[in-house]
Amino acid sequence: MELFFKLFNSIxxxxxxxxxxxxxxxxxxxxxNAVGNVIEVVASPKFRPFLENSFSTDPKPLRFVDALTNExxxxxxxxxxxxxxDQTNLEKLVKRLAYTREVYATFDLESEALQxxxxxxxPSGTRRGLLTATKGKRILLRATTDQFFLxxxxxxxxxxxxxxxxRRNAEILLxxxxxxxxxxxxxxxxxxxxRLEDWFAIREEASLYLTHYMYPYKGKFHPKMARxxxxxxxxxxxxxxxxxxxxxxxxxxxxxxxxxxxxxxEINPLSALMVQAKCDCLEGLDLERVRVQYQGLRxxxxxxxxxxxxxxxxxxxxxxxxxxxxxxLELETAKQELAKYVPDGDDTLTAxxxxxxxxxPRLSTAEGRFLMMVVGGTVSDVTRRTNAAFLPxxxxxxxxxxxxxxxxxxxxxxxxxxxxxxxxxxxxxxxxSKLTRVDGHPSGITDDSVQGIVNSPPYSTALDxxxxxxxxxVLLKLGESPKVLESEMIGLPKTKSAEAVHLIDEIExxxxxxxxxxxxxENIARLIQAGRRDAALRSAKFxxxxxxxxxxxxxxxxxxxxxxxxxxxxxxxxxDGSQVECENDRALLALGEEIGFEKDYVLTERDLEKSSTxxxxxxxxxxxxxxxxxxx
Numbered sequence: 001m002e003l004f005f006k007l008f009n010s011i012x013x014x015x016x017x018x019x020x021x022x023x024x025x026x027x028x029x030x031x032x033n034a035v036g037n038v039i040e041v042v043a044s045p046k047f048r049p050f051l052e053n054s055f056s057t058d059p060k061p062l063r064f065v066d067a068l069t070n071e072x073x074x075x076x077x078x079x080x081x082x083x084x085x086d087q088t089n090l091e092k093l094v095k096r097l098a099y100t101r102e103v104y105a106t107f108d109l110e111s112e113a114l115q116x117x118x119x120x121x122x123p124s125g126t127r128r129g130l131l132t133a134t135k136g137k138r139i140l141l142r143a144t145t146d147q148f149f150l151x152x153x154x155x156x157x158x159x160x161x162x163x164x165x166x167r168r169n170a171e172i173l174l175x176x177x178x179x180x181x182x183x184x185x186x187x188x189x190x191x192x193x194x195r196l197e198d199w200f201a202i203r204e205e206a207s208l209y210l211t212h213y214m215y216p217y218k219g220k221f222h223p224k225m226a227r228x229x230x231x232x233x234x235x236x237x238x239x240x241x242x243x244x245x246x247x248x249x250x251x252x253x254x255x256x257x258x259x260x261x262x263x264x265x266e267i268n269p270l271s272a273l274m275v276q277a278k279c280d281c282l283e284g285l286d287l288e289r290v291r292v293q294y295q296g297l298r299x300x301x302x303x304x305x306x307x308x309x310x311x312x313x314x315x316x317x318x319x320x321x322x323x324x325x326x327x328x329l330e331l332e333t334a335k336q337e338l339a340k341y342v343p344d345g346d347d348t349l350t351a352x353x354x355x356x357x358x359x360x361p362r363l364s365t366a367e368g369r370f371l372m373m374v375v376g377g378t379v380s381d382v383t384r385r386t387n388a389a390f391l392p393x394x395x396x397x398x399x400x401x402x403x404x405x406x407x408x409x410x411x412x413x414x415x416x417x418x419x420x421x422x423x424x425x426x427x428x429x430x431x432x433s434k435l436t437r438v439d440g441h442p443s444g445i446t447d448d449s450v451q452g453i454v455n456s457p458p459y460s461t462a463l464d465x466x467x468x469x470x471x472x473x474v475l476l477k478l479g480e481s482p483k484v485l486e487s488e489m490i491g492l493p494k495t496k497s498a499e500a501v502h503l504i505d506e507i508e509x510x511x512x513x514x515x516x517x518x519x520x521x522e523n524i525a526r527l528i529q530a531g532r533r534d535a536a537l538r539s540a541k542f543x544x545x546x547x548x549x550x551x552x553x554x555x556x557x558x559x560x561x562x563x564x565x566x567x568x569x570x571x572x573x574x575x576d577g578s579q580v581e582c583e584n585d586r587a588l589l590a591l592g593e594e595i596g597f598e599k600d601y602v603l604t605e606r607d608l609e610k611s612s613t614x615x616x617x618x619x620x621x622x623x624x625x626x627x628x629x630x631x632x
Contacts, residue, residue: 001086001107002046003029003093005100006038006079008148009071010205016225017077019603019621021099024231025080028093032080038068041081046106050140055131057178064133067142068104070181071201091122092237094143095418096258098227101148102177105141114139124416128174144177146415147227150257152176153411154206155199157213157404166403169196170410176200210253210408211278214401215373216380217248217271217468221456221566226251227258229621233452233562234260242445244429244553245455245490249275252422256282259418263445265425265435267489269479270376270469272426273363276438277373279422280366281405282412290405293367294374294398297358301391304354305347327353334474341383341471348382348390352475355394360477364439374398376472383471426479428488430548432556445556453553453563457546457588458491466492490545500540504533516543518594520587527582531575539570539582547591554595560628562600568619585620597624 005025011017018034025032041047042065054061072078079100086107094103109117117139118126133140156173160166176197185201186194207223230251234241241255246264252275255262262279266272304322311324327350334349335342342348355375362368378394386393411417425443427435433444458465466473466486473482486492499515506513507525516524520543527536553563570582585604593599601623 001084001088001105002044003082003084003088004035004038004041004047004079004104005029005032005082005097006068006102006104007073007077007099008101008205009073009203010151011073011075011099012205014075014077015603016099017073017075020225020228021077021080023601024096024098024228025082025100027232027235028096029082029084029088032082034077035079035081036076038072038078041068041079041104044081047104047140049135049138050106050133053133053135053140055133055140055142055178057131059179060182062131062178062181064140064142066181067102067131071101071203087120089121089123090141090143091124091127094122094127095146095415096227096231097145098147098224098231100145103143103145105143107139107141109137109139127416128414129178131178146257146417147224148177149173149411149415150209151206151224152200152209153407154209154213155196157209157400157407159196159199160403160407163403163406166407167410170407170414172196173200174414210257211281211404212248212250212253213404214278214281215248215274215377216384217274220248221250223250223254225566226454227254229454229564229566230255230258230260230452232623233454233564236451239451240449241452241454242450242553242556243455244432244453244549245457246275246424247271247456249278249422249424251454251456252424253278253282256420256422257417258420260420262420262422263425263450264422265427265429265432265445267426267428268465268469268473268485269426269438270472270476272424272438273369273478274373274376276422276424277366277369279424280369281408283366283419283422284409285366285370285405287402287406287409290367290370291402294371297355297371298391298395300358301351301354305350308350308354337474338383338471349475351390351394352379356476369438370401371398372476374401376476377401379472379475429490429552430545432552447555448558450556451558451561453557453561453565455563456566457549458489458542465489490549491542497537497541497544499544500537503540503544504528504536507536516540516547519583519590520547523583523587526580527572530572530578530580532572532580535570535572535582539584542584543587543591546588547595550588550592550595550597554592554597554626557626559626561626563597563624563626565622565624566619567622585622589622589624592622592624596627598627599623600625 007017007021035041042051050064054063090105129144131142152173156169160169180197183197186198212223230241240261240263242263243251244265246252246266249264252262252264256279264275307322308324308327330353331349359368359372374397378397381393381397382390424438425435435443437443466482470482503513503515508528524536524540527539557563565588567584567588569584572580574580603621
């Protein structure tokens with residue numbers, strides 16, 4: 001069977017076509033050959049017989065060459081060719097691939113009926129949008145990948161105002177790749193009258209599909225890249241993928257959508273809750289139950305706000321189970337801590353505190369976690385993005401997320417998406433044996449139990465994650481205070497470390513050290529020589545923390561399995577005005593090899609669009625492999 005994998009036209013850089021697409025295809029398919037222009041496909045012996053053929057579609061037949069050349073990618077590579085065994089599971093490829101938009105297959109049909117052959121190629125049933133054409137005994141097949149529908153579903157979410165529109169627009173999306181390619185899209189400058197189909201034709205890569213949108217979070221992992229790296233480190237049909245810097249849960253969501261088990265670890269309990277809530281939504285949330293519980297929560301907050309207002313006016317209240325004095329004390333404390341975020345915010349802060357009181361006992365349920373995520377997201381909205389009062393803002397956020405979960409459910413059913421299992425832990429990834437589930441149960445990750453790791457550690461000192469989440473951490477009280485959390489997190493700009501100070505002193509005195517050696521130590525010395533002792537201290541702490549983290553990753557990863565780490569390099573200005581780079585990628589590779597990992601693959605200097613002139617100009621992918629036989 002001959003296959004052609006046509007890449008997305010939204011690919012933004014050569015790395016995505018030449019590296020990420022190639023990596024995942026090589027892992028899932030085997031040997032592949034790059035195609036610079038689809039004309040090479042039409043000219044190949046296996047596909048050439050279908051040059052004049054058409055697929056049967058409504059409202060008119062779709063010519064093979066028109067489908068093949070529609071919305072082609074830019075760059076030196078437009079796709080990849082491969083020859084595979086006739087028993088290859090095409091369904092798996094169509095469901096998993098991240099950078100492939102369409103899969104074309106051609107094969108000979110002997111005595112077997114076409115439907116029987118399709119049943120073997122697509123074991124869970126013939127999928128939506130599958131097209132076939134016949135030339136004698138030879139069959140041509142075209143299938144649009146799940147990734148196309150998932151990405152474009154972001155537009156369905158943005159443009160649908162209610163359940164009826166969600167259902168109608170989801171159907172338009174599912175039929176679009178086959179029924180709409182002859183339609184001329186509206187101009188990009190059109191302000192009025194643009195239709196949903198026009199948005200599908202825009203050359204951009206939507207990244208807030210499925211549950212990726214559900215919580216505002218800076219420094220998000222790129223979903224398509226995460227999906228491709230998961231395919232690379234865990235190409236099997238089942239397995240456990242770990243992200244021990246889970247953040248907002250991007251890689252965990254992608255693992256679940258591939259039918260794998262996703263395990264996320266986050267020291268920030270707010271992030272851990274967010275990850276688990278996203279997993280709950282993908283695994284199947286009872287939307288009617290959620291709606292009823294939200295209405296009850298909304299009503300209870302209003303009742304308690306009135307009761308508290310009555311009490312503050314010096315009158316008695318019937319709400320006897322509410323400790324008004326404790327509520328007032330917490331409100332006054334929150335006002336002082338959050339004065340710069342919520343000025344004159346008595347009503348907002350009171351509503352959030354009351355919502356938390358209602359939901360805190362329900363965090364062992366999927367519905368409770370979802371509603372707490374709604375509350376946390378609304379806190380972010382009213383402190384950063386809107387002037388609306390808290391309750392109307394919460395109504396808007398709930399309605400938006402409700403529709404997105406509904407759309408995810410519709411796509412799951414129509415595309416027969418495999419549902420993996422997701423679990424989120426709160427804990428320090430420097431010791432993965434001592435973790436806590438979001439519902440409070442202690443747990444841990446055992447030796448050799450993980451089939452792949454995909455993560456993106458903080459880029460040494462890139463973002464202040466505590467500052468980004470400070471109002472939610474104060475108000476939702478999911479764990480330790482922000483100050484305690486800040487002292488324990490890896491990569492925060494403000495974090496101090498006595499151990500790092502000791503290491504810097506040793507380097508300055510040119511003494512040897514058991515703490516850190518080799519290239520990581522040289523990296524720090526270069527920062528000291530450039531007059532950036534502050535940066536050297538932060539980098540020293542980061543490398544020391546990552547050494548322990550890599551040791552834990554090595555412990556839990558199965559023999560012969562891989563870890564893919566996305567990391568950026570920090571750029572600092574030296575005292576003489578020149579730029580000095582802290583090479584985090586080379587340092588992590590050196591630390592990994594010291595621990596026992598083998599170098600598997602490294603992609604360096606992948607440019608960052610939003611940071612090309614900032615402190616972090618590019619990022620690298622460092623892939624490490626645990627040896628099959630570990631010494632000792």
